[in-house]
Amino acid sequence: MNLLQVAWWNVRALRRRLFGLVAMVAVAGAVCLSAIGIASAAQGSTTRQVGESTANRSITVDSPADRPDTAQLTEATEKRLAGIPHVQSVQHRLQVSMPVRDNPEGADLLYATTYRAALAPPVVKSVRDKLFPLHRGEVVFPASTHGVDLSSMVGRTVTVDAHRYVRPGVGATVSTRVKVVGLYDPSWQLDGPDTAYADDGSVVAWAAAAAGRTTADYLRTSGWNQLTVVADSSAHVPQVLAAVQRMDYPAVTLQQQLQALPGVLTLVRLTGRVLLGVLAVLAFAGAVTVTGALGRQRAQEVGILKAVGFRGRSVTAMLVAEMAIAGAVAAVAGAVLAVGVSGAAAAGLRRIGDVAPYVQDAVPLPGAPTLIALSVATVLVVAAGAVLPARRAARMSPTEAMKDW
C-alpha cells in the first residue's frame, strides 16, 4: 500500500465533499477548452490553407481610400511597388459585388474577385484539373455560404447582373452569363466571406460598369483595391513592408492578416484566455479552501496517522495527493464536458454568416498536446493550492488532533 492508494481511497470516501470543487473546475475547464478549441481551430483553418512559403513572404497593400494625397493602386503603382528591392512579384486584386440572379441554391449575392497566383484558394471540386487562370466567363464559387450548400452548382451557368451607373437617377443593368467551373473550401477567408473568383477581365468590366466608366479609365483612376507584394524571402519581408509603408500605403504582412480573426472569434479567443486565468484562480482558491476545511474536519484522522507513525510530510503528501486526484478527475470531466460545450458553441457560431466558414469542425477542441498540458496544469495548480493548508494540518500535534483517544 502506498500513499497514492490511501489518497485514492480517501478521495472516493470524500467524493461528496469534493464534488463542488471538482464540478467547478470541470465546468470552468470545459468552457475554457471549448473557447480555446474554437479559436485555434478557426485560426488553423485559415493558416492551413496558405502555403507557408508564400504566406511568409506576402504583404497585403490596401487601397489608400482615406489618403487623398496617395495614388490609387493603379497599374503605375503596381510598377512602382515592383521596383522596390527584393520584391519578387506584385499581384493585384479587385473585388466587386456580384448579384447572381438565377442561382437555384439561393445564394444571391457574392463578391467577384480576381485570382492571385500567390494566394490560390484551395479548390475542392472543379470541371478540370488545372482551374486557374480562369477563362473569360468562368467563376469559382465557395462550396457553401450562409449555410447554403453550393456543391450542385459546378458546371451550371448563371446570370450575373452589373448595375451600370449613368448619372444620378439613371442607370442600366448589364447582365452576363457565367459558368461555375469549380468550388473552393469556404474556410479560405483571405478575401472575405462570400467571395467568388472570376477572371480579371470580367471583374474589371463589372467594376467599371458599376462605376459608369470604361475599363481603361477605371484601371487608370480607381485601380485595384488590393495588391499583394511577394518578397524574395521571408527575411526580406520587414524591409519591403517598411518601403511600402514609406510610400504611404496601408500595408500588413499576410501573417499579421492571418492573425486577425472576425470579432466574434477574437472574443471567443479572448474569453478562452481569460477563462484560463479564471480557471487557475478557481482551482487554486478552491483547493486552498477545501483542503483547509477538510484538514480541520479530519484533524482526528491526521492525529491517528501521526500516532501510527506517519511523518508530517507523509500526511502533507497524502492530503496534496488527494487534491491532485480531485484535480485529475476534474480535468478529465472537464475534457469530456468540453466535447458537448464546444459542439454546442460551434453549432451556434455556424449560424453567424461571417464566422461560419471558420467553424467547420463539429467539435473544435484543442489538440492533444494542449489538452494534456491543460490537464496537467490543472492538477498542478490544484495540488499547489493544497500544499499550505495540508502542511498546516500535518503540523498539528497528534495529541492535539486526537483529543478523545
Next chain:
Amino acid sequence: MSTLLTADGVGKSYTRRGRRVDVLEGVDLAVEPGRVTALVGHSGSGKSTLLHILGLLTKPDTGRVVLEGHDTSGLRDDALADLRRRRLGFVFQSYNLLPQHSALRNVLLPYTGRRAAGEARARSLLERVGLADRCDHRPGELSGGEQQRVALARALVNDPPLLLADEPTGNLDPESEAVLLELFRELAHDGRGVLVVTHDQAVADAADVVHRLGPKTARSAPDDTNGRTRAHARDAREGEL
C-alpha cells in the same frame, strides 16, 4: 531481561486558565518484554499524559524516555514518527479506525510506503484476532469488540516489540474484554512488552506488573509484590508512582 521502555524522572505540566498544573512529576517507570504492565490511577491522575509521553507523542518537560536503550530526548519529530511506526503499537479506547477504510486497509495503514507487501501479514493478523472473514468490512459494520481487535492487528502490523494501550477495554462488553486480554497475554508470551493504561480492576488484575499513579505525583519506584502467584504463573508487582 533487558528493559524495553524506561521513563526516567518524567514531569509534565500544563497551563490552564493562567494556572500552572503539574500533571506528572518525577515519574520513573519501566516496561519489560514478556510482561503485561498495567498503569492504573483515578481520573485526572495523568495516566493518558504519561502514555502520550511514553508513546513519543508528547515530549516531557523534565526527565527522559529511553526506548530499547536509546534516549529519545533530542530526537526530531520525523525520528520520533519513525520510532512510533517501527517500535511501538498503539491501541486506543475509541479504536480510532479510519471509517472510510476497510478493516484490512486500516491494519495496513502503518505499512504505507513500505516496499514489502504487507497484505499477507495484515490478513494473518486479522485471522489471529479472529476477524479473517471481516477483512473487507468497514469499521461502521463491525462491533466494538471487533473494531478493537482490528485496532490491535493494526498496532502489530509492523511487528513492534512494545504495545501501548489506553483504556482498551473501556468500550467493550465483558466477553470482548476477555478476548482482548487473552490476546494481550499471548503477545506478552511472544516476548513483547505490553503497557495498558486502565482504571478497570479486572485488567489490572490480569497484568504482571501494576503501576499506580497517585493523586499526588511523586518520584517512586514500583513496589514489588512478587509473592503473589497468578493463574499464568507470572510475577506481579504493584507500586505507586
